Amino acid sequence: MSDQIPDIFLSPYDSEANEKDVYALWEKSGYFNPDTCVEKGVTDADAETFSVVLPPPNVTGVLHIGHAYEDSLQDAFVRYHRMNGKKTLWVPGTDSAAIATQARVEKNIRKEENKTRHDLGREELVRRVSEFAKNSEDTILSQVRRVGASLDWSRYAYTLDEKRTLAVSTAFKRMYDAGLIYRGNRIVNWDPKGQTTISDDEVVHEERKGVLYTFKYSSDFPIAISTTRPETKVGDVAVAVHPDDTRYQEFIGKEYDLTFCDVPLHITVVADDGVDMEFGTGALGVTPAHSHIDWEIAEKNDLPRPQVINEYAKMMVSGRLENLKVDAAREAVVTWLKEENLLEKEEEVDQNISTSERTGAVIEPLPKLQWWVAVNKPFTIEHSEIPGIASGSEATLVEVMRASVESESVSMPQERFRKTYFHWIDNLRDWCISRQIWFGHRIPVWYKGDEIHCGVTTPEGEGWTQEEDVLDTWFSSALWTFSTLGWPEETADLKTFHPTAFMSPAYEILPLWVSRMILMSAFHLGQVPFKTVMIHGLVRDKSGRKFSKSLNNGIDPIEMIEKYGADALRMGLLVGTAIGNDLRFDESKVKGYKHFANKLWNITRFILTNIEEVPQKPDTLGAEDQEILDNLQTMVREVSGDIDKFQLYLAAEKAYHYVWHELADKILEESKPILNGEDTDAKNARQYVLYECLTTSLKILHPFMPFVTETIWQHLPEKDSEMLMVAKWPG
RNA sequence: GGGCGAUUAGCUCAGUUGGUAGAGCAGUUCGUUUACACCGAAAAGGUCGGGGGUUCAAGUCCCUCAUCGCCCACCA
Numbered sequence: 001m002s003d004q005i006p007d008i009f010l011s012p013y014d015s016e017a018n019e020k021d022v023y024a025l026w027e028k029s030g031y032f033n034p035d036t037c038v039e040k041g042v043t044d045a046d047a048e049t050f051s052v053v054l055p056p057p058n059v060t061g062v063l064h065i066g067h068a069y070e071d072s073l074q075d076a077f078v079r080y081h082r083m084n085g086k087k088t089l090w091v092p093g094t095d096s097a098a099i100a101t102q103a104r105v106e107k108n109i110r111k112e113e114n115k116t117r118h119d120l121g122r123e124e125l126v127r128r129v130s131e132f133a134k135n136s137e138d139t140i141l142s143q144v145r146r147v148g149a150s151l152d153w154s155r156y157a158y159t160l161d162e163k164r165t166l167a168v169s170t171a172f173k174r175m176y177d178a179g180l181i182y183r184g185n186r187i188v189n190w191d192p193k194g195q196t197t198i199s200d201d202e203v204v205h206e207e208r209k210g211v212l213y214t215f216k217y218s219s220d221f222p223i224a225i226s227t228t229r230p231e232t233k234v235g236d237v238a239v240a241v242h243p244d245d246t247r248y249q250e251f252i253g254k255e256y257d258l259t260f261c262d263v264p265l266h267i268t269v270v271a272d273d274g275v276d277m278e279f280g281t282g283a284l285g286v287t288p289a290h291s292h293i294d295w296e297i298a299e300k301n302d303l304p305r306p307q308v309i310n311e312y313a314k315m316m317v318s319g320r321l322e323n324l325k326v327d328a329a330r331e332a333v334v335t336w337l338k339e340e341n342l343l344e345k346e347e348e349v350d351q352n353i354s355t356s357e358r359t360g361a362v363i364e365p366l367p368k369l370q371w372w373v374a375v376n377k378p379f380t381i382e383h384s385e386i387p388g389i390a391s392g393s394e395a396t397l398v399e400v401m402r403a404s405v406e407s408e409s410v411s412m413p414q415e416r417f418r419k420t421y422f423h424w425i426d427n428l429r430d431w432c433i434s435r436q437i438w439f440g441h442r443i444p445v446w447y448k449g450d451e452i453h454c455g456v457t458t459p460e461g462e463g464w465t466q467e468e469d470v471l472d473t474w475f476s477s478a479l480w481t482f483s484t485l486g487w488p489e490e491t492a493d494l495k496t497f498h499p500t501a502f503m504s505p506a507y508e509i510l511p512l513w514v515s516r517m518i519l520m521s522a523f524h525l526g527q528v529p530f531k532t533v534m535i536h537g538l539v540r541d542k543s544g545r546k547f548s549k550s551l552n553n554g555i556d557p558i559e560m561i562e563k564y565g566a567d568a569l570r571m572g573l574l575v576g577t578a579i580g581n582d583l584r585f586d587e588s589k590v591k592g593y594k595h596f597a598n599k600l601w602n603i604t605r606f607i608l609t610n611i612e613e614v615p616q617k618p619d620t621l622g623a624e625d626q627e628i629l630d631n632l633q634t635m636v637r638e639v640s641g642d643i644d645k646f647q648l649y650l651a652a653e654k655a656y657h658y659v660w661h662e663l664a665d666k667i668l669e670e671s672k673p674i675l676n677g678e679d680t681d682a683k684n685a686r687q688y689v690l691y692e693c694l695t696t697s698l699k700i701l702h703p704f705m706p707f708v709t710e711t712i713w714q715h716l717p718e719k720d721s722e723m724l725m726v727a728k729w730p731g
Numbered sequence: 732g733g734g735c736g737a738u739u740a741g742c743u744c745a746g747u748u749g750g751u752a753g754a755g756c757a758g759u760u761c762g763u764u765u766a767c768a769c770c771g772a773a774a775a776g777g778u779c780g781g782g783g784g785u786u787c788a789a790g791u792c793c794c795u796c797a798u799c800g801c802c803c804a805c806c807a
Contacts, residue, residue, distance in 0.1 A: 280806090284807055291805065295805090352806095417735090423733085575755080586742080586756080592756060606767080609766070650746095656754095
């Protein structure tokens, strides 16, 4: 019956020729949308739900191999659950990534027009950045489709769109009203190059050589101090010593007036047990405005906190240091110390320098008026579904974050990430949420004289000016699981799909994002954002290095898809990678799975060529036929079990192994004599069995290799579902 | 400084509660060209980073050392 084989099977599988059509077919069917699945009867109206929100890629760039991995992983789960009859929703979206995007556009403007953002003005810059974001968005979304992600595009969200902006303002206002958001002066990480505050998480520590100088402020001051930043000493107000340090007991409480490098100082000697007696001279010069620990010591002892370095990293004092950059000021101070014969010791030390992840600039700690989220301040939680946190009780954000994971309301199957999470929570400090840039969610606060108004819209009346700062991009990302479902409106989606089923981010954003989603969801909904967090590793290059622009070691997933097909890329990334471990990208592996797609293609061709007509189930089956079907069932059970346990890498490998080395190598070979033989009953029975093996294999492989399996499915003579994507999972 | 990992065949990685070491790729030999050369068959390849311990039994549990990596951190 080979003349009835669809022509398409006569040449090798061509991924390029089929993938786009198949994706268009899926999109047209509407089955990515769970509501359509219910309408068309493929999903029961009261079916269990399975919902996932896509970790939104930044609109800055193009799809990289890490996205491709993450998307393949989620898509496999989503497709599996959809085929299992669950009401399945996967919500797509993109992130404005405020700082990164604005920085990128500013750089382009500087290069092409030699202008700064101040030349353009706030409105024009925001317009330009939005325009750039829109273009990038189109690129990245079409690339997400190429991977085969079965996302419900009708629910697409962007962190800066109207609905999400409302969610952000509402969230801010509610937390402000609850007293959890406050404005306060604190030492922040100031990036003098980017002219903005950056969060602790955006600071990278670099090991560098520095010089530790030991000296006295003046010849009549009794205690020598050590520092690597002598220029900051013009801002000193105290010398702190350990309360038990016998060397300095007699000085504690004494005050001194002196002149240091042309600057008059008033120094009080205070005791603080945070001081390390072993380090340097055991005495710490306290510079409140330019060091975190010093700020706290000054606060405790009620000391002034004069600022001596400005936003451009220049000195703010008069005298010989006036207007010098910090580096120059440092040299000037050292020269002065030498002249005055005050310098006792210079030693080279290793030190950690804080630098900006984004601009590479050395961070200047500065006191600034910023907006903060208080993580250790109690608030009344009106409604709580989190075990251990009763509705109406008092709790802190740290407590609800802890309870969510401790109770396994959020399960983290990988023990080591639970440890990391708790370690992070235990050391959590208030979260600085204001950023001095223009692109992003502008803080919903207005000022008029001494009046302050927080709300979702501009207040009535004349004379109100809005806060200039925008929010940390993670503030809006943290609302993602519910802002995408329509919150603050009480939508049907929110009721049906929240908490979401699972989230699969890379481990590098566990603290930045995962914990903050738990925080926001607990505060605003009294729920966890997701039931399971399956943290995955990073895709690295062949030598184990992270992909980066400077190394130019990037792998373009689209290029891989064009060369080997999306299915091959997905398998290459998923098989043999225990979730949570890093993987080194191996092109030869991808190539191997391209061959596998073709193998499946040829298996189909063989089986279709050898069946007379649509095979019916025979009344009885011989022992061998029965055994084949039994083994098939065993494989199905194992694959399903592995997916349920989040062991995709095992499931995919088992399915692969079965199809190639069991179905093709053994079953087909052993079937040849039967199919060519004279025994009609045996022949019919075997035809039926092979067709079963084929359709079941296609279903089992579909979550991993959606394109080739759906392409084959569309050309099968008989099937139990119009589309493989919504066919019933076997077993 | 604190925390978390990794180390298994030439390469990339699996190995679920301790029970005779697995896969893919590469390499070797042979075969087949009427499902598939994007193929098949067979063989080869590892003292599971080093050392110590628990156990009838350890890649798996414990201790220790080494190398590599990641995250966190206000030692001036």
